Amino acid sequence: MLIFTTQEDLRSHLITNFENSKTIGFVPTMGALHQGHLSLIQKSISENDTTVMSIFVNPTQFNNAMDLENYPRTLDADVEKIEKISPDIIIFAPSVDDIYQGKTLSQHFDFDGLENEMEGKHRPGHFDGVGTIVKRLFEIVQPTHAYFGEKDFQQLQIIKKMVEITGLPVEVIGQPIFREENGLAMSSRNERLSSKQREEASFIYKTLQAAKNHFGIKDAVEVSNWVENEFKNNTNFRLEYFEIADETTLKSVQNKEPNKKYRAFIAVFMNDVRLIDTISLN
Numbered sequence: 115m116l117i118f119t120t121q122e123d124l125r126s127h128l129i130t131n132f133e134n135s136k137t138i139g140f141v142p143t144m145g146a147l148h149q150g151h152l153s154l155i156q157k158s159i160s161e162n163d164t165t166v167m168s169i170f171v172n173p174t175q176f177n178n179a180m181d182l183e184n185y186p187r188t189l190d191a192d193v194e195k196i197e198k199i200s201p202d203i204i205i206f207a208p209s210v211d212d213i214y215q216g217k218t219l220s221q222h223f224d225f226d227g228l229e230n231e232m233e234g235k236h237r238p239g240h241f242d243g244v245g246t247i248v249k250r251l252f253e254i255v256q257p258t259h260a261y262f263g264e265k266d267f268q269q270l271q272i273i274k275k276m277v278e279i280t281g282l283p284v285e286v287i288g289q290p291i292f293r294e295e296n297g298l299a300m301s302s303r304n305e306r307l308s309s310k311q312r313e314e315a316s317f318i319y320k321t322l323q324a325a326k327n328h329f330g331i332k333d334a335v336e337v338s339n340w341v342e343n344e345f346k347n348n349t350n351f352r353l354e355y356f357e358i359a360d361e362t363t364l365k366s367v368q369n370k371e372p373n374k375k376y377r378a379f380i381a382v383f384m385n386d387v388r389l390i391d392t393i394s395l396n
Contacts, residue, residue, distance in 0.1 A: 115197050117205040120212050121254045127204070128164070132256065136163035140257030140284075142248060145169040146186035146302030147195050150292035154261040155199055157289055166255050167196060168206040170213065174220040175243030181388070186305045206255070213250060220246045225275045231364040232357055232379050233268050233390075244269055245276050252282050260284050265291045265299050267377065267392045268364055291392075293319065299391045306387045314350050315384060321345070322393040325356075325378050329395045334358040334367050334376075345382065354381040354388070358395065 118124040139158030143151050158165040176182035196203050220242040229241040262270050270288045292300045297319035321344050328337045345353035357366050361375035376395040
């Protein structure tokens, strides 16, 4: 299995793909891989000549220094999981210095307001960090297709907008959320939960499913109030936000309109572990 730690070595290896017009599938990750990540690899393998997966914990998208410090880093275990799928997958695991060349700063982006909703409200500058690293990785790898999970749906929409704004020649493809048996959305941060907490965290998805049912007969404000009360009554969690938004603009809504797609978004803390989830309401 090929593992590259510098962009120069990776680019040198990929040059034959560029010269022969072979397709490159790309799966950017921050490691601590779970089945959701592995499903993105499998999708890429099925649709491309070559698949590259990056493993890089990007400092510029973290607002909380402790969250960055505590983020799980499991490169050896990640490599084992990838190799079981295919030894032909190329891994790119660069250092911060190799990516940022000694200047660990974000580029500022205007994503037509997508960056100001939900995660953007609670994590200022987060999407500048996301846009910066994904743009840089796209420039290095030059993929034909790039694959992202829909758990980070706002991020997915923003990356699509970034590609539109910059004109980078890559198709961004979203894939469905992978969930644990109890419904908890798979996330690298789940590694920081105890077994008991993982079971208790099923409450998040159960609440989202109930909210979807309520949305069929109630307006968005009523559903939001109901969700907030549910979390007030569950001391295992601290609700950061729950919002029902237009799937395209990500703007919060109060009343439903015909022929529009809506999605519920949630972020909660379980002790100091921040968990997010989303569900389509259509």
